[in-house]
Amino acid sequence: MKNRLLEKTFRVLELAAAAEEPVSLKQLGEMSGIPPSTLSRIAADLVEAGYLVRSGPRRFEPALGLILLGQNAIFNSPLSRLANPLIRSRAEALGVNGALAGMENGQLVYLYRSDLYGPDQLNGMPCRVPPGCSYIALAILTMESGAEAGAEQFLQQESCRLTCEEAHHLAASVAEHGYLHRVEVDGCWNICLPIEYRHRFYGVSLYGRKGQGGNPDRLLFEAALLTSRIRNALS
Numbered sequence: 203m204k205n206r207l208l209e210k211t212f213r214v215l216e217l218a219a220a221a222e223e224p225v226s227l228k229q230l231g232e233m234s235g236i237p238p239s240t241l242s243r244i245a246a247d248l249v250e251a252g253y254l255v256r257s258g259p260r261r262f263e264p265a266l267g268l269i270l271l272g273q274n275a276i277f278n279s280p281l282s283r284l285a286n287p288l289i290r291s292r293a294e295a296l297g298v299n300g301a302l303a304g305m306e307n308g309q310l311v312y313l314y315r316s317d318l319y320g321p322d323q324l325n326g327m328p329c330r331v332p333p334g335c336s337y338i339a340l341a342i343l344t345m346e347s348g349a350e351a352g353a354e355q356f357l358q359q360e361s362c363r364l365t366c367e368e369a370h371h372l373a374a375s376v377a378e379h380g381y382l383h384r385v386e387v388d389g390c391w392n393i394c395l396p397i398e399y400r401h402r403f404y405g406v407s408l409y410g411r412k413g414q415g416g417n418p419d420r421l422l423f424e425a426a427l428l429t430s431r432i433r434n435a436l437s
Contacts, residue, residue, distance in 0.1 A: 224257035284435045286314040298410035334359030337394045338405030345403040349377035395429040
């Protein structure tokens, strides 16, 4: 980025948004390498603009302005506006769950997830899924880097639950057939297909518990049909 001050400002926003607790200027400086005087001015400007709020002496956390910025971005994204209604409609008709996500800076970013506020999210907050726990992440990494490299990158992710053999098998399925289909020991299943939008890869997923959605072949057909409809809507 040519504008160094703007780059530093975005870095402060990213760090504050990613912190689970209010973050101090000292912590921001250690993580960003920004000089204290510059960091203090940036933080003060972001508070004035409504993107950060002070939380105790020299500590900051995201303000509603920053949260609103993210909400508006998701709501007005052409990809979300076109794909989310299609995923929701098909998932509801099948009695299963559906999701759409991409990856940025090594983190999974959900644009839609039908069980976002389901029983597993008792605190009512959006889910945060480590990439190593997501088959969407495996599909995206495979499309970006190829089957071998994608599987290896996935295995290095935090909380990866797959064995080396399993990861490489699923990545090979994405590369060769354009989808992955995984059934867990407890019967939970996940079908994921990658899509490309604006030169970036995303993953569309249908998933559920044992017995949900009926015949696996039908579910695979429905997932492929859904992905085709999304691609047509985006073209």
